[in-house]
Amino acid sequence: MPTVAIAIFSGVQALDVAGPVDVFSEANRFIAPADAYEVKLISAEAAPLRASNGMMLIADATFGQARGPFDLALVAGGPALPDTAPEAPLLEWLANVATQCGRYGSICTGAFALGHAGLLDDRNVTTHWQHAAQLAAQFPKARVDFDRIYLRDGQLVTSAGVTAGIDLSLALVAEDHGPHTALAVAKRLVVFAQRQGGQSQFSPYLTAPADDTSPVAKVQAHVMERIRESFSVKQLAEVAGMSARNFARVFVQETGVTPHEFVERARVDAARKLLESSGAALKAIAYDCGFGTADRMRIVFTKRIGATPMQYRERFRSA
Template sequence: MRHIAIAIFPGVQLLDVAGPMDVFDEANTFIDADAAYRVRLVAATPAPVRASNGSRLLPDQTFAQGAAGFDTVLVAGGPALPERAPDAALSGFLMDAAQVCARFGSVCTGAFALAHAGLLAGRHVTTHWQNAPRLAAQYPQARVELDRIYIRDGKLFTSAGVTAGIDLTLALVAEDHGADVALAVAKRLVVFTQRRGGQSQFSPYVSARPDLATASGKAQAYVLAHINQRISVEQLADAAGMSARNFARVFVQETGITPNEFVERSRVDLARSLLETTAAPLKVVAYDCGFSSAELMRRVLVRRIGVSPADYRAAFSAPSARPAAA
């Protein structure tokens, strides 16, 4: 039998817990009893733990009892976890798990709990796309990858946001019992064993309105107003009232990216919006976004978000925004 622990705390995201638990439970229907999973919830005290959605979870044991006896320990995430101060009891439990367990890791923002415990230095990790920049800034020694659904680094496993915990757990099942069992579980749960693309397909590249008081803000506003046209650095410099050489340097200082990078990100975001909300042909979407062809748009979207325009539309558009079948 394989013993699994999921660490929980007040305000935990229920899906971060329930998703992996259901994967392990479904896997038990396809494997021998002596190789089955036994999942235990671990918390600071034996008292019920209230999740962020108001549900209550009943722990099976406490952090003080340690991680010995578990094959795998996962820590779930929670919406408020990135802002919380480190929890000494949780950190101690995770440090113990890193020493005595064959595998340990996190779901979603549970990566912050691992970071609090000092377990991410020098490791390739991921977390929810909204929180990944914060994790990278707070813990610069961690090698945070923003676009991964899950990552394995040695015996450390981390996943992206919320439902990505299911992807991670399916990978653990495949490692333990083979791809066929993982596929059977995925079919039972009506999910992909390996979804296409990374989590960047869920996150906007350009979310803040440009600050027109800054040179970069004036240039960004120009890009958004002329997105379907060819845009040069010289045009952006003129919009900012600066020389091209000085403008490029100032833009990078103010935004952290080059002007050309901002232009491409803006085109990608508009393409995603049009694919989600309109039934326009791909060549029309490409033209409206400033791509020279539908093929160029396809190549850029595959590079940026890991899926083609057609696949993105199929995954994220409303039925009314999909082209009529031939």
């Protein structure tokens, strides 16, 4: 009987726990009893703890009692993890079980706990899109993928935000018992067995500049107000009042992307809003957002967010 241990703590994201637990529990309906998953919640103490949404959870065992080995050990995420290091017992438990498990990893911001336990160095990992840059900054030896729903690097498995723990767990069930079992579980839970696209389809590309009075912010506003137009670095440099060479350098320094990259992201963001809120024809949206043609918009969308404009509209358009 394969054993699954999920580490929890005060302030844990309840869905990071419940999602994987339900996947493995439902999988037991479709596999032989001898192969059924035995899922245990592990925490520092056996006393009830409160999740971030107010729900009370009780662990099956403490870190001291549950030393492994396990077939799979996961640490759930929590809203405070990106800014607050976990307590020592959790980190010690993670470091210990990682050496004994067939697979180990994290759900959502649980990746920060893995980082503090020294388990992310030189590994390919992902986390919630909103905290991916922060994870990369805190643990620069990790190779953080900002867009993946889940990711496997050898024994290490990591997932994106919250419900992505379900995607990861379904993928692990598919590894263990085949895609037909994972599909049966997905149907029971009324979720996709494998979501198309990455996290980019859920995240905004553009964020507000740190200084909205800076020349770079002026250029960003200029682009977004005239998104239908075409732009060259020379034209944008004139808006900023700089030479083209200096402007390109300063823009990358302040935003982390090239002017061309920003313009393309701005077009995608503008198109997404129209796809979500209107029934306008794709060719009209493509023209209004500066792509020129619907084919060009489709190419950029597929590259940027892993979905075509039509697929994006079907998923996110308001009724």
